[in-house]
Every structure is written in C-alpha cells, then in structure tokens.
Amino acid sequence: MYSVGVIDWDRRLFDELIPLPDGTSYNAYVVGGGEKTALIDAADPPFAEALLDNLEALGLDRIDYMVANHAEQDHSGAIPAILERYPMALVVCTPRCKELLVDHLQIPAEKFLTVEDRSTLSLGGKTLEFLYTPWVHWPETMVTYLKEDEILFPCDFFGSHYATSDLFADPKIIYEPAKRYYAEIMMPFRAVIRKNLEVVDSLEIKMIAPSHGPLHPDPSFIIEAYRDWSSEEVKNEVVIPFVSMHGSTRLMVDHLTGALIARGIGVRRFDIAVSDVGKIAEALVDAATLVLGTCTVLAGPHPNAAHVAFLANALRPKTRFATIIGSYGWGGKTVKAIQEAIPLLKVEVIEPVLAKGLPTAEDYQALDQLADEILRRHRELGIA
Missing domain, CATH: 3.40.50.360 (Flavodoxin domain)
Known part of the structure; x- marks a missing residue:
C-alpha cells in the first residue's frame, strides 16, 4: 500500500463556508495485488496533476480499479484525469455514487463497476471489501476494507482538515482538528453515524486511512472519540x-x-x-x-x-x-x-x-x- 495523496497547505476555506485554519489534504492510496492494482479515492480537481505525478513516481503503468468511496469533488474531482491517464481503469462505487459521478463529472456510464454492500474484489492476494455507510456525510458513501492487512479506508469518516507532513496521527495533536471536522461535517448525521459505527465494529482494524488528515495507527482512539461525540450525552x-x-x-x-x-x-x-x-x-x-x-x-x-x-x-x-x-x-x-x-x-x-x-x-x-x-x-x- 502506498499513500499518494496531496497536501493542500494553503487552503483556508472549504465549500466557501468552513474556515480551514490548518489547511487540509486529499488522501489517496494505491493497493497492489498479484494481479490487479487499485487506487482508493482521488483528489480535488486543482490537484489532479500532483496526484498523477505521485502515481508516476511509483512507476505505475496500469491502474485497474479507481475506488470512489464518496462522490464529493474533493475526492472524486481528479477521477476524469485518472481515467484519461489510465484508460483501462474502472470506477468502483455504489450505484448511487455512480449516479452522482455521472451527474457531477460526466463520467461515461460504461466506465463503472458498481458494488453491493459487503461485496468483495480480489486484486490477487489482496481483497477489498466494500461496506455501505450512507450519510457520512452524503447518501452514497461507502468504506473500503483491505481484508488481509486489516486496513480501513473510510474517506471522510474519521477524517480531519489538517495539513501535516506526518503520515500518522498524534492523538494529542489531532483530537481537536478531528472534533472540529466532526462538528462541521458529521454532526447533523450523528444518529446515522452511530449505526455506521456498528458496521466498523464488525471489522478487525489495525489502521484507519481517511481521505483528509493523517492516518490513525491506533483505530480505537478515533472510533471511541466518534462514539462519544455522536452519543446523546451532553456535558455541563x-x-x-x-x-x-x-x-x-x-x-x-x-x-x-x-x-x-x-x-x-x-x-x-x-x-x-x-x-x-x-x-x-x-x-x-x-x-x-x-x-x-x-x-x-x-x-x-x-x-x-x-x-x-x-x-x-x-x-x-x-x-x-x-x-x-x-x-x-x-x-x-x-x-x-x-x-x-x-x-x-x-x-x-x-x-x-x-x-x-x-x-x-x-x-x-x-x-x-x-x-x-x-x-x-x-x-x-x-x-x-
């Protein structure tokens, strides 16, 4: 597995609404098996070339699957550029996500491989499992689980708007940015978040690799934080x-x-x-x-x-x-x-x-x- 995403150090406003005091990142990950290679998530459109440069630095001449966990453009906007550079790739997503990507990015319908909840895709010695997690924070969202390595790729779920050169999260540093991110993006859906935490609980997870902010080598830290934030318990x-x-x-x-x-x-x-x-x-x-x-x-x-x-x-x-x-x-x-x-x-x-x-x-x-x-x-x- 390779992290090939892009750090957006200087962005200070998201969706023309949310202040970003610490910038952000658009994380993407390459998972290579014995037979196929998958790219999980993409990047914001202005960073498409930077993402392609990172892929070329790996010497990749083929991507078979472009996994789109979420259709929002900060993760999907570079998909057309990916498909142009790697025309053999198929976009793997939920049926609802396909509809949104066709609408928002005008990706041809024949370029998709839609997956059902809990379906799997073999890369040859590496298996991706796709689990539906709607409304974190759009209706089409899913998470991808690398079964052999027990790594979860949850896209926006468990993320943080925090630009850093550190690949892995320091809980003391990332707690506040992660809580702020939850408040601004996930809080309206906290009842659904609790249900989707049950989906996550069904997996053995050694690492969480979100699509914003650093990775979580201690999954329990961010999972328990989400459990607390999304509960109905309030403080004095x-x-x-x-x-x-x-x-x-x-x-x-x-x-x-x-x-x-x-x-x-x-x-x-x-x-x-x-x-x-x-x-x-x-x-x-x-x-x-x-x-x-x-x-x-x-x-x-x-x-x-x-x-x-x-x-x-x-x-x-x-x-x-x-x-x-x-x-x-x-x-x-x-x-x-x-x-x-x-x-x-x-x-x-x-x-x-x-x-x-x-x-x-x-x-x-x-x-x-x-x-x-x-x-x-x-x-x-x-x-x-």
Missing part, C-alpha cells in the same frame, strides 16, 4: 456566541458568564464578530445549553447572530436547552425571529432575558435567575 457546559454593537449585550454576557462559572458550569464564549464559526461548531458538540447573545438591528437580531442560529439549526447538535439574551433600543421581534430560525433544534427554550438599553439591576437579577434555571436543568440531567 454552556456555549455563548454573542454580538454587541454598543456594549449593552456584552455587559449582559459578562454578567451571565460570571454567574454560570460561580455555579460550577463550564462556559465556552465567542464574540461572533471575530470568532471562527468552526470553533463555535466544535463547542456545540458537547454542550448542554446554547445561549445566543444579540443586540437588535432594525427590530430583529443582528445578522451575525442570525447566521449562528442558522448554523446551529443546520448542524443539529445534541444541545438540550437554548435561550436568548440581549439588548434592544425601542422594540422588535428578535426572540421570534431566532426561534423561527432553529426549527430543527430539539431543545427546550428557557425564558429569554432582554434589556431595554443598558441593563439595569433588574436585568442583572434576571440573568442570575437564568443561571439558576440553567443549573437546575443541568442537575435534572445529572451532569451538574
């Missing part, structure tokens, strides 16, 4: 993303932060105007409560706060409780607008605290009562 933590134009909402956030800490509750706090949304997503993986702090703009929430509400709704964290604090000038429909923006969040909404202008003594008292209520809810869950 409150996430407070906030935006404040003239300081009133910030004063309220300052007070609530101190009140929560005094009650033994962990706080993850983010000034939305300058914070990385990926950090907010990561914090939402475990937190029991979300408190959105927002000032009022034209009778509604600040657009940055509305964006965070939209993001939380899309990511669907296992957060149990949510509320809103903030300041307004003369009125508005901030609470209604935020509540309407989070229909997919299965949360209990705690009574918001809104102040007219600068917070008064009564407003600070209401924030203390809010902290008491959050503590009570957390105690009912047995986490405080």
Whole structure:
C-alpha cells in the first residue's frame, strides 16, 4: 500500500463556508495485488496533476480499479484525469455514487463497476471489501476494507482538515482538528453515524486511512472519540456566541458568564464578530445549553447572530436547552425571529432575558435567575 495523496497547505476555506485554519489534504492510496492494482479515492480537481505525478513516481503503468468511496469533488474531482491517464481503469462505487459521478463529472456510464454492500474484489492476494455507510456525510458513501492487512479506508469518516507532513496521527495533536471536522461535517448525521459505527465494529482494524488528515495507527482512539461525540450525552457546559454593537449585550454576557462559572458550569464564549464559526461548531458538540447573545438591528437580531442560529439549526447538535439574551433600543421581534430560525433544534427554550438599553439591576437579577434555571436543568440531567 502506498499513500499518494496531496497536501493542500494553503487552503483556508472549504465549500466557501468552513474556515480551514490548518489547511487540509486529499488522501489517496494505491493497493497492489498479484494481479490487479487499485487506487482508493482521488483528489480535488486543482490537484489532479500532483496526484498523477505521485502515481508516476511509483512507476505505475496500469491502474485497474479507481475506488470512489464518496462522490464529493474533493475526492472524486481528479477521477476524469485518472481515467484519461489510465484508460483501462474502472470506477468502483455504489450505484448511487455512480449516479452522482455521472451527474457531477460526466463520467461515461460504461466506465463503472458498481458494488453491493459487503461485496468483495480480489486484486490477487489482496481483497477489498466494500461496506455501505450512507450519510457520512452524503447518501452514497461507502468504506473500503483491505481484508488481509486489516486496513480501513473510510474517506471522510474519521477524517480531519489538517495539513501535516506526518503520515500518522498524534492523538494529542489531532483530537481537536478531528472534533472540529466532526462538528462541521458529521454532526447533523450523528444518529446515522452511530449505526455506521456498528458496521466498523464488525471489522478487525489495525489502521484507519481517511481521505483528509493523517492516518490513525491506533483505530480505537478515533472510533471511541466518534462514539462519544455522536452519543446523546451532553456535558455541563454552556456555549455563548454573542454580538454587541454598543456594549449593552456584552455587559449582559459578562454578567451571565460570571454567574454560570460561580455555579460550577463550564462556559465556552465567542464574540461572533471575530470568532471562527468552526470553533463555535466544535463547542456545540458537547454542550448542554446554547445561549445566543444579540443586540437588535432594525427590530430583529443582528445578522451575525442570525447566521449562528442558522448554523446551529443546520448542524443539529445534541444541545438540550437554548435561550436568548440581549439588548434592544425601542422594540422588535428578535426572540421570534431566532426561534423561527432553529426549527430543527430539539431543545427546550428557557425564558429569554432582554434589556431595554443598558441593563439595569433588574436585568442583572434576571440573568442570575437564568443561571439558576440553567443549573437546575443541568442537575435534572445529572451532569451538574
């Protein structure tokens, strides 16, 4: 087996949405048997030539199978270039993946070999087994298992956006990038993730070779992390993303932060105007409560706060409780607008605290009562 992927050191935005503070990689792997050779996953289109250079450096004059675990272009976009250079290759994927690759890359239908769940492909002394793992994080995804060597190629599953020259992951370094990656990409599908972890549990695995970030020579590390993140268990933590134009909402956030800490509750706090949304997503993986702090703009929430509400709704964290604090000038429909923006969040909404202008003594008292209520809810869950 050879790692032939490409490191994208300088990429700082993914899908024109997700910040990449550490870059990323598009991993691809060559598996050679006694009779056939397979390439597992490809690369983002701008890196097609770099991938081909890596293949030529191995002296490969033939690729028989191009295994596409996932149709998204950062893994499939170089497939047309691979097929042009190695015209004998067949694209191996699920039937649903074939449909997507035909649509997105216009690969001719006759170039495919579709596989069923748990089917195998012999390379001659090396056997690839294909297992369906839908919705990690597209509907067509599968993982590939090299049976003789007990290596799992899960594409996006267990990955991390982390550019490094180290082939293998250091758990102390990769935990946070992997958790951030899970939060941004996998968290909306955590119920399906749990089912697909059962698929992984059915295999004897010595190594996990994802298609983003370093490889995992200790599979239990990342598998157990996913088991924790995708569970329904929450922690005694409150996430407070906030935006404040003239300081009133910030004063309220300052007070609530101190009140929560005094009650033994962990706080993850983010000034939305300058914070990385990926950090907010990561914090939402475990937190029991979300408190959105927002000032009022034209009778509604600040657009940055509305964006965070939209993001939380899309990511669907296992957060149990949510509320809103903030300041307004003369009125508005901030609470209604935020509540309407989070229909997919299965949360209990705690009574918001809104102040007219600068917070008064009564407003600070209401924030203390809010902290008491959050503590009570957390105690009912047995986490405080």
